[in-house]
Amino acid sequence: MHIEMKDIYKAFGQNRVLSGVSFELKEGEVHALMGENGAGKSTLMNLLTGLYKLDSGIIKIDGREMYFSGPKEAEQNGIAFIHQELNIWPEMTVLENLFIGREMSSKLGFLNTKKMKALAKEQFEKLSVSISLEKEAGLCSVGQQQMIEIAKALMTDAKVIIMDEPTAALTDREINKLFGVIAALKKNGVSIVYISHRMEEIFEICDRITVMRDGKTIDTTNIPDTDFHEVVKKMVGRELTERYPERHPKPGPIVLEVKNASKKGVFEHVGFQVRAGEIVGVSGLMGAGRTEIMRAIFGLDPLDSGDIFINGKKAVIKKPGDALQKGIGFITENRKDEGLVLDASIRENIALPNLTSFSPRGWIDHKSELEFVDLLLKRLMIKTASTETHVRSLSGGNQQKAVIAKWIGIGPKVLILDEPTRGVDVGAKREIYQLMNELTDRGVAILMVSSELPEILGMSDRVLVIHEGKLSGELSGHDATQERIMTLATGGL
Ligand SMILES: Nc1ncnc2c1ncn2[C@@H]1O[C@H](COP(=O)(O)OP(=O)(O)OP(=O)(O)O)[C@@H](O)[C@H]1O
Numbered sequence: 234m235h236i237e238m239k240d241i242y243k244a245f246g247q248n249r250v251l252s253g254v255s256f257e258l259k260e261g262e263v264h265a266l267m268g269e270n271g272a273g274k275s276t277l278m279n280l281l282t283g284l285y286k287l288d289s290g291i292i293k294i295d296g297r298e299m300y301f302s303g304p305k306e307a308e309q310n311g312i313a314f315i316h317q318e319l320n321i322w323p324e325m326t327v328l329e330n331l332f333i334g335r336e337m338s339s340k341l342g343f344l345n346t347k348k349m350k351a352l353a354k355e356q357f358e359k360l361s362v363s364i365s366l367e368k369e370a371g372l373c374s375v376g377q378q379q380m381i382e383i384a385k386a387l388m389t390d391a392k393v394i395i396m397d398e399p400t401a402a403l404t405d406r407e408i409n410k411l412f413g414v415i416a417a418l419k420k421n422g423v424s425i426v427y428i429s430h431r432m433e434e435i436f437e438i439c440d441r442i443t444v445m446r447d448g449k450t451i452d453t454t455n456i457p458d459t460d461f462h463e464v465v466k467k468m469v470g471r472e473l474t475e476r477y478p479e480r481h482p483k484p485g486p487i488v489l490e491v492k493n494a495s496k497k498g499v500f501e502h503v504g505f506q507v508r509a510g511e512i513v514g515v516s517g518l519m520g521a522g523r524t525e526i527m528r529a530i531f532g533l534d535p536l537d538s539g540d541i542f543i544n545g546k547k548a549v550i551k552k553p554g555d556a557l558q559k560g561i562g563f564i565t566e567n568r569k570d571e572g573l574v575l576d577a578s579i580r581e582n583i584a585l586p587n588l589t590s591f592s593p594r595g596w597i598d599h600k601s602e603l604e605f606v607d608l609l610l611k612r613l614m615i616k617t618a619s620t621e622t623h624v625r626s627l628s629g630g631n632q633q634k635a636v637i638a639k640w641i642g643i644g645p646k647v648l649i650l651d652e653p654t655r656g657v658d659v660g661a662k663r664e665i666y667q668l669m670n671e672l673t674d675r676g677v678a679i680l681m682v683s684s685e686l687p688e689i690l691g692m693s694d695r696v697l698v699i700h701e702g703k704l705s706g707e708l709s710g711h712d713a714t715q716e717r718i719m720t721l722a723t724g725g726l
């Protein structure tokens with residue numbers, strides 16, 4: 234299939250999002266779409282598949298003008314879309330999620346569960362996914378949910394597959410599987426639009442790249458004719474030298490200490506300390522138990538045994554409220570479920586956990602609330618029409634920035650960051666790192682879980698590695714290398 238989008242315009246109310254974008258997808262190519270958070274990448278694809286209506290512009294498919302009335306029609310015409318925001322129905326089973334809207338039935342009208350199961354199994358095998366089809370989807374990890382979405386799209390026999398940030402929640406192993414599948418699809422003439430902020434991936438699997446900035450296309454190039462540096466420059470419109478700001482840590486006293494923490498079947502005998510002004514990176518494969526340990530510290534899940542000390546004093550943390558009161562903040566990996574109230578304004582989301590600081594006398598001081606929110610919006614370069622915009626309509630990366638803004642304002646003593654830069658563009662990533670440095674300069678202790686090794690290496694003063702629920706090693710920032718971490722993370726010595 235060959236797709237051509239020409240001179241596309243789109244505004245949401247007063248907010249002009251796309252102004253004259255052109256994009257061409259050839260048969261059998263993997264075409265990267267890159268641009269900063271809010272540049273309009275997801276919107277462009279939503280226009281192609283008919284979720285939104287064009288203001289003006291032309292879409293041609295195989296040379297003929299064609300406009301879909303919605304995603305369903307696009308899918309029937311061979312275009313599948315793996316969305317950035319996962320569309321999992323948490324109360325339904327994995328199988329039900331895979332076939333939602335296209336259940337198969339027998340001649341008599343009964344659901345043909347056997348056939349659906351067989352197809353699902355086959356697809357999961359191709360992707361080396363081992364999730365039970367009967368499992369409640371909401372109980373699956375974010376990474377598993379992403380694999381479900383990928384499998385779902387692959388089962389449609391599409392000619393074009395749009396992948397919007399497909400790997401943000403995946404492990405290296407899952408990513409390799411996905412890349413294998415992409416190569417196979419390409420051989421069969423399937424075209425892929427690949428949206429990602431991970432430059433390494435783009436250069437590994439894509440044939441061409443289109444860069445967008447501020448709702449316009451900058452240009453399209455063949456991957457072999459360009460490099461990281463040039464792409465970043467086109468994206469941000471200026472030179473960006475270092476990916477990680479320099480750190481000058483001055484570790485103080487121990488703020489957080491976890492002793493002998495265990496949770497049956499999840500992690501055991503985990504113990505570590507974090508000092509004031511320190512960034513401790515937590516590495517490990519997806520599913521190693523990293524997030525679960527953080528959730529327990531924050532009081533989201535109970536510990537079976539073990540103790541947590543804050544400033545040398547034993548802390549009883551039974552619920553997030555207790556953790557908050559002790560000065561612990563938690564930026565979760567899953568912004569959709571835990572991080573944000575999507576149907577509240579960005580002002581409300583950022584100000585919510587900080588309410589007490591604007592209402593010392595019991596009523597809210599709206600002026601200082603707004604000043605506070607404004608400052609954070611500027612600092613994190615959050616792209617939004619106004620402070621009253623609902624978080625739901627922000628681009629994926631800007632939602633992530635909003636989660637961070639919300640917690641930074643609280644001024645925690647200990648800040649736990651779980652995948653803090655997932656889906657965030659290069660420029661904003663650097664801004665987040667800079668903020669982390671400022672926080673540690675003020676004595677905040679940071680615990681950062683990340684699946685991106687360069688980020689762990691670039692920002693951590695110490696690295697803890699978790700393997701199958703156990704602390705398999707601890708490395709100082711100087712001693713940490715990609716190889717050492719990977720060895721510990723996979724259980725080697
Ligand atoms: N339904 C909507 N209503 C109002 N504004 C919207 C809507 N969808 C997107 N926007 C706005 O359009 C702009 C572009 O958003 P889009 O999601 O296309 O960005 P993106 O390039 O995909 O960014 P990211 O890398 O963060 O995913 C943003 O400023 C966003 O707030």
Ligand SMILES: [Mg+2]
Pocket residue numbers: 274275276317397628629630
């Ligand atoms: Mg997007």
